[in-house]
Amino acid sequence: MERVPILKIGDILLVSIQVDMSDQTAVALQEDLAERIVATGCHGVIIDITALDIVDSFVGRMLSTIASISRVLDAETVVVGMRPAVAITLVELGLSLNGIRTALNVERGMELIAAERADQGDDEFDYGPDTELTASP
Amino acid sequence: MTSGVDLGRPQTQAVGSDEDVVRVRQLVRTVAVAAKLSLVDQTKVVTAASELARNTLVYGGGGSVEVSTVDNGRKQGIKILFADSGPGIADLNLALTDGYTTGGGLGLGLSGARRLVDEFDIQTAPGQGTRITITKWSR
Amino acid sequence: MALNADESGRLVDVLSRHVDRITRRWAEVVAAQLRGRLSQAELIRQGQELHRALLDALGKGAVDLTSEEATELRAVLAEFSRGQARQGFSATETATGVFALKDALLTVLDSDQSEGTLRDYVGFSALVDQMGLFTFETYVRTRESLIADQAEQLLELSTPVVKLWEGVVAVPLVGTLDSARAQVVMERLLQTLVDTGSPYAIIDITGVPAVDTQVAQHILKTVVAARLMGADCIISGIRPQIAQTIVALGIEFGDIATKASLADALRHVLRLTGVETGRRQSRREA
CATH class of the missing domain: 1.10.490 (Globin-like)
Incomplete structure (x- = not known):
C-alpha cells in the first residue's frame, strides 16, 4: 500500500496528495497525520489536493475527519487547490465538507492559518502581511 | 496506462479490493475521455463510478464493473454496469435517500451518484444481488 | 434498387x-x-x-x-x-x-x-x-x-471574466441566461479563480433580464463550489423583478452576499480584505 508523505514546514504540516488514493491509503493518511501533529506540536495542517482529479464521498469524509481530529489536537486544517471540476462535482454529489477551511493554493492556506493563529493571540506564528499580494502565479 | 485498449468493446474490471476501485476509476476516466465528455462531466462520472464501485465492494461483497461507450446517433456517451451477487437492497427508496447509510458512510453513495449521471437504473431484491447501470452523455 | x-x-x-x-x-x-x-x-x-x-x-x-x-x-x-x-x-x-x-x-x-x-x-x-x-x-x-x-x-465571447482588482475577478452577465450558458460561465469563473489566484469573485447580473429556477440554482451551486475551492462570491445587480422572482420561486440565497451594484460589491470586498489585513497590521490601500 502506498503512503502519502507528510512534510513539516515551520509550524505547518504539509500533505500533498499526488496519487489516486485507495481507501486504505486514505485511512492510513488520517492516522499518520494525527501522530505527526502530536509528535511535532504543529498548529497547522495544509492538505494540497491540486493533483486529485476526483474527490468522492470517502475522501471527502477523510478530509472532514482530519479537520476534526486536528482541531481536537489544537491544529487548524486547510484544504487547498481543489480543482473547479472537482468542486462542481462535490456540490452535485451533495457533499458540503462542513467544518473544513479551504484556500485556493498553498500560499493562501498558510496565510489563512497565520491569520487564524494571530486571532487566537498566538504571536509566535506570523508570516507578515506581505504574502497576501504576491499570490498571483 | 490503458492505451492500446480497444475502447469499442466493453471493458470489464473485477472488484474485489480497494485497489480495484482505483482501477475502476482509471478505466472509467479513459473511456470517458474517449467518449468526448467534457472535463466536468468526466469528473462527475468518475466520481459516481467510484461511489458505486465502493458499494459493490463494501455492500455487495465484491463483483464486477463493465464499462462501454454508447452512441445514440446524436451524442456519444459512457455506460457502466455494476453487478454483484450480494444481499441486495430491501428498501430501495430508503437506500436512495440522502444521508441514509448502513455502512457508516455519509449515505451519499447511491443518491449522490444518481445526481451525477444522466441515466440511472437499479435492479435489486433481497438475496438477488444488485445491478446498477448508469449512463452519462456528452453535452 | x-x-x-x-x-x-x-x-x-x-x-x-x-x-x-x-x-x-x-x-x-x-x-x-x-x-x-x-x-x-x-x-x-x-x-x-x-x-x-x-x-x-x-x-x-x-x-x-x-x-x-x-x-x-x-x-x-x-x-x-x-x-x-x-x-x-x-x-x-x-x-x-x-x-x-x-x-x-x-x-x-x-x-x-x-x-x-x-x-x-x-x-x-x-x-x-x-x-x-x-x-x-x-x-x-x-x-x-x-x-x-x-x-x-x-x-465564449459573450461571457468574459475580468480582473477587477488584485485578487478580485468579476463576470458581468449580459443577456438571457439559459442553463447551458450558465454552466459555461460558472466553469469559466471557477477556472479563472484558480488561474489568477483570486479569492473573491463578483457575479454581476445587472444585464440579465430574467432568472428562472434552473439558472438561480446554477448560480447558487457556483457560489458553493467557489467556497469549496476557498473563494468567496458576491452577487450584484439583482434587479427588482428578479428579486421578486427569486422570492416567489422560494429560492434560498442563504448567507450569500448580495449587493445592489457592482461598485457596492467591490467596495464590500475591499472592506473585507481591508478589515482582514487591518487586524494584523495597518495596510496601504486599506
Missing part, C-alpha cells in the same frame, strides 16, 4: 474506358452552375477523385452505396460535401455535383450506342441518387456542427 454483377461489370468497363470524357463533362456541368467559384483545375481534380472512387467501388463489386466495398467511396463523398459546406456552397450546388455524374455518363452512352442499355443507365442512376442523398446528409451534418461551433464561440 441494387446493381447486379453484369451491370456493374459493364459500368466499370465504360467508366474505365472514358476517364477523361466523363471527368471533363462532369466538370463542365458543375462549372456551369458554380459560375467560376472554383477553378477548372480544381474541378477536374475533384471529378477525377470522384471517378476513381466510384470505379474502385464498382470494381470491387459494390452493388450499392451501403456495401462494404463502397467504404472508400463514402469517405470521398463525405469529404467532398464537407468541403462544399465549409466553403459556403448551397445544398443544391453540392447535390448537383454528384448528380452531374449521370449527365457525364449519359454523354458517353449517347455517343456510342453499343455501350450500354437503358437498364444499365437506370441502375447507375439509382446508385448516383443514393450518393446524392448521402452527400446531402453529410452536408447537413457539417452545417449543423458549424452552427454548433459558432454558438460555442459566441458563448
Whole structure:
C-alpha cells in the first residue's frame, strides 16, 4: 500500500496528495497525520489536493475527519487547490465538507492559518502581511 | 496506462479490493475521455463510478464493473454496469435517500451518484444481488 | 434498387474506358452552375477523385452505396460535401455535383450506342441518387456542427471574466441566461479563480433580464463550489423583478452576499480584505 508523505514546514504540516488514493491509503493518511501533529506540536495542517482529479464521498469524509481530529489536537486544517471540476462535482454529489477551511493554493492556506493563529493571540506564528499580494502565479 | 485498449468493446474490471476501485476509476476516466465528455462531466462520472464501485465492494461483497461507450446517433456517451451477487437492497427508496447509510458512510453513495449521471437504473431484491447501470452523455 | 454483377461489370468497363470524357463533362456541368467559384483545375481534380472512387467501388463489386466495398467511396463523398459546406456552397450546388455524374455518363452512352442499355443507365442512376442523398446528409451534418461551433464561440465571447482588482475577478452577465450558458460561465469563473489566484469573485447580473429556477440554482451551486475551492462570491445587480422572482420561486440565497451594484460589491470586498489585513497590521490601500 502506498503512503502519502507528510512534510513539516515551520509550524505547518504539509500533505500533498499526488496519487489516486485507495481507501486504505486514505485511512492510513488520517492516522499518520494525527501522530505527526502530536509528535511535532504543529498548529497547522495544509492538505494540497491540486493533483486529485476526483474527490468522492470517502475522501471527502477523510478530509472532514482530519479537520476534526486536528482541531481536537489544537491544529487548524486547510484544504487547498481543489480543482473547479472537482468542486462542481462535490456540490452535485451533495457533499458540503462542513467544518473544513479551504484556500485556493498553498500560499493562501498558510496565510489563512497565520491569520487564524494571530486571532487566537498566538504571536509566535506570523508570516507578515506581505504574502497576501504576491499570490498571483 | 490503458492505451492500446480497444475502447469499442466493453471493458470489464473485477472488484474485489480497494485497489480495484482505483482501477475502476482509471478505466472509467479513459473511456470517458474517449467518449468526448467534457472535463466536468468526466469528473462527475468518475466520481459516481467510484461511489458505486465502493458499494459493490463494501455492500455487495465484491463483483464486477463493465464499462462501454454508447452512441445514440446524436451524442456519444459512457455506460457502466455494476453487478454483484450480494444481499441486495430491501428498501430501495430508503437506500436512495440522502444521508441514509448502513455502512457508516455519509449515505451519499447511491443518491449522490444518481445526481451525477444522466441515466440511472437499479435492479435489486433481497438475496438477488444488485445491478446498477448508469449512463452519462456528452453535452 | 441494387446493381447486379453484369451491370456493374459493364459500368466499370465504360467508366474505365472514358476517364477523361466523363471527368471533363462532369466538370463542365458543375462549372456551369458554380459560375467560376472554383477553378477548372480544381474541378477536374475533384471529378477525377470522384471517378476513381466510384470505379474502385464498382470494381470491387459494390452493388450499392451501403456495401462494404463502397467504404472508400463514402469517405470521398463525405469529404467532398464537407468541403462544399465549409466553403459556403448551397445544398443544391453540392447535390448537383454528384448528380452531374449521370449527365457525364449519359454523354458517353449517347455517343456510342453499343455501350450500354437503358437498364444499365437506370441502375447507375439509382446508385448516383443514393450518393446524392448521402452527400446531402453529410452536408447537413457539417452545417449543423458549424452552427454548433459558432454558438460555442459566441458563448465564449459573450461571457468574459475580468480582473477587477488584485485578487478580485468579476463576470458581468449580459443577456438571457439559459442553463447551458450558465454552466459555461460558472466553469469559466471557477477556472479563472484558480488561474489568477483570486479569492473573491463578483457575479454581476445587472444585464440579465430574467432568472428562472434552473439558472438561480446554477448560480447558487457556483457560489458553493467557489467556497469549496476557498473563494468567496458576491452577487450584484439583482434587479427588482428578479428579486421578486427569486422570492416567489422560494429560492434560498442563504448567507450569500448580495449587493445592489457592482461598485457596492467591490467596495464590500475591499472592506473585507481591508478589515482582514487591518487586524494584523495597518495596510496601504486599506
